[in-house]
Amino acid sequence: MTPTYYLLLSALLFSIGAVGVLVRRNAIVVFMCIELMLNAVNLTLVTFARINGSLSGQIMAFFVMVVAAAEVVVGLAIIMSIFRARRSTSVDDANLLKY
Amino acid sequence: MIHEAALFAQAASDTVNKVGAGETIIFWILGPIALAGALGMLFSRNAVHSALWLVLTMFSLGVFYMIEQAPFLGFVQIIVYTGAIMMLFLFVLMMVGRESSDSVVEVLRGQRLWGGILGVGVAGLFIGIVSQSLVDVTSSNLNGPNGTNGGNVANIGRSLFTDFLFPFELTSALLITAAVGAIVLAYTGKSDRRGRKTQRELVAMRFRGEYSRPSPLPGPGVFATANSVATPALLPDGSVAPESLSELIDSVPISEFAHDLEVSTGTEHHADAHALTQSTSDSDEEVSHS
Numbered sequence: 001m002t003p004t005y006y007l008l009l010s011a012l013l014f015s016i017g018a019v020g021v022l023v024r025r026n027a028i029v030v031f032m033c034i035e036l037m038l039n040a041v042n043l044t045l046v047t048f049a050r051i052n053g054s055l056s057g058q059i060m061a062f063f064v065m066v067v068a069a070a071e072v073v074v075g076l077a078i079i080m081s082i083f084r085a086r087r088s089t090s091v092d093d094a095n096l097l098k099y
Numbered sequence: 100m101i102h103e104a105a106l107f108a109q110a111a112s113d114t115v116n117k118v119g120a121g122e123t124i125i126f127w128i129l130g131p132i133a134l135a136g137a138l139g140m141l142f143s144r145n146a147v148h149s150a151l152w153l154v155l156t157m158f159s160l161g162v163f164y165m166i167e168q169a170p171f172l173g174f175v176q177i178i179v180y181t182g183a184i185m186m187l188f189l190f191v192l193m194m195v196g197r198e199s200s201d202s203v204v205e206v207l208r209g210q211r212l213w214g215g216i217l218g219v220g221v222a223g224l225f226i227g228i229v230s231q232s233l234v235d236v237t238s239s240n241l242n243g244p245n246g247t248n249g250g251n252v253a254n255i256g257r258s259l260f261t262d263f264l265f266p267f268e269l270t271s272a273l274l275i276t277a278a279v280g281a282i283v284l285a286y287t288g289k290s291d292r293r294g295r296k297t298q299r300e301l302v303a304m305r306f307r308g309e310y311s312r313p314s315p316l317p318g319p320g321v322f323a324t325a326n327s328v329a330t331p332a333l334l335p336d337g338s339v340a341p342e343s344l345s346e347l348i349d350s351v352p353i354s355e356f357a358h359d360l361e362v363s364t365g366t367e368h369h370a371d372a373h374a375l376t377q378s379t380s381d382s383d384e385e386v387s388h389s
Contacts, residue, residue, distance in 0.1 A: 001123045004233045006163065009130050011225030013156070016137040019218030023211050024141070028192055029149050035184065036137055036153060039160050042176075046169045053239035055251075058169050059258055065172075065179060066270045070277035072184050076191045077284035083195045084287070092206050 006047040013040035027079050027089045031072070038068045118238075122166050133159035150188050157181045168241040171252045317343040 013036060020033030042061040049057025083089050118126075136156030140149045157180045165173035205211060245251045259267050296304070305313045317332040317340045332343035 001118045001126065002233075002236045003118065003167075003238045004229060004236050005126060005130070006167065007229045007233060008226055009133065011229060012134060012222055013137050015218045015222035015225065016134075016141055018221055019214050020141045022214035022217065025206075026146050028188065028195070029140075029146050032140060032149055032153050032188060035180075036140065036156065039157060039176075039180070042172075043160055043163060046164050046167050046172060049169070050167050050241055051236055051238045053241060053243060055241070055244045055254055055258055058172055059255060059263055061169075061172055062175070062255070062259075063263075063266060063270060065175060067273065069179065069184060070273050072187060073277045073281045074284070076187060077281040080191060080194065081284050089195050 003047050003051055007044060010040045010043040010047070013037075013043070025090050025092055027082070027091050027094075028076075030091060031075055031079070035068060035072070038064055125162065125166055129159040129162055132156075133163075146192050147189065150185060150192060153188075154181050154185050157185065168245055169251065171255055 017033045017035075017037035017040060020036070021030055024030050024033065042064055045057045045061040045064070047057075049055060049061075079089055082094055086093055133156045136152045136154075136159065139152035140156070143149050143152060157176065161173045161176035161181070163173075164170075164176055241251075244254050248254055248257065304310065332340040334340050
């Protein structure tokens with residue numbers, strides 16, 4: 001077995017996350033799918049760090065985690081305020097900018 | 100002896116470039132579990148179940164980081180992702196209501212189908228590229244960076260504060276901005292009067308008949324000989340206003356002012372044969388029921 005298998009697993013996880021973003025209608029679940037995509041990218045970065053024998057990939061994954069944490073905080077606050085205004089977290093209900 | 104040492108060194112250099120058997124076993128156990136977690140997150144209707152499936156995937160990824168010579172990232176993954184971020188998700192889920200599950204209605208026709216096709220296409224693309232261009236990859240392991248200068252954590256810290264100092268400072272600005280943004284977005288001021296009516300609206304509603312009576316309830320004792328809360332208010336014809344009887348004060352039973360009531364209404368009982376018998380208490384009960 002070579003580290004390529006980790007890259008294949010990461011590709012599958014990323015694709016599942018992308019399908020979830022497209023298909024699910026609950027804004028919080030869409031957010032979770034984005035987190036899954038970020039995690040898949042992190043797995044790729046860690047695997048490449050190991051293949052190249054350098055720690056830079058791990059540090060990049062570390063930065064991705066920091067950005068993901070900030071993104072989750074702001075995104076969940078936005079979802080909360082949308083829920084307060086419209087009593088719903090479905091992305092279909094937030095359609096004021098549609099037409 | 101020298102020959103054996105050379106063989107040993109050769110074997111060691113061989114194992115450097117290969118993935119060990121233990122790691123292979125862990126991969127083939129945890130890889131399907133991670134995939135199952137992701138698929139469970141995708142397919143469960145309940146958002147709380149989605150969050151818990153995602154926790155499973157993130158745990159598996161944390162173990163992957165650890166066996167891929169990134170122990171620091173593995174623990175950060177478990178502590179920050181499954182510990183903090185997913186609990187934040189669950190917190191918000193419980194706040195907005197657990198019933199906020201997905202609607203089955205497709206707003207765009209065929210969206211699920213096309214989303215699935217695109218997902219399969221993206222996965223096929225990635226897997227094709229990776230398995231074509233990265234066959235038989237030998238990894239130059241991280242034994243060098245992880246074994247010198249205090250190990251993985253110390254080397255990551257050294258890199259963060261020397262080579263990656265500027266991005267590290269930028270993340271601090273990002274985190275402060277995110278915290279302020281979350282406060283601004285989630286804050287509702289104290290001046291939020293939603294659901295409370297002004298006094299003018301209340302008066303209009305009272306006289307429109309949306310309440311049982313336009314005026315407040317009569318205060319006890321205001322129109323009578325005393326202003327104690329234990330004495331009832333009397334209506335203009337001298338009868339007791341039943342709304343002014345306080346139900347909370349049971350130390351003063353209503354029967355105590357039954358005599359005053361009888362005097363004011365002219366139904367006073369004069370001495371008769373039934374004064375000490377059942378009929379008196381019956382009339383008392385009638386008063387208290389009125």
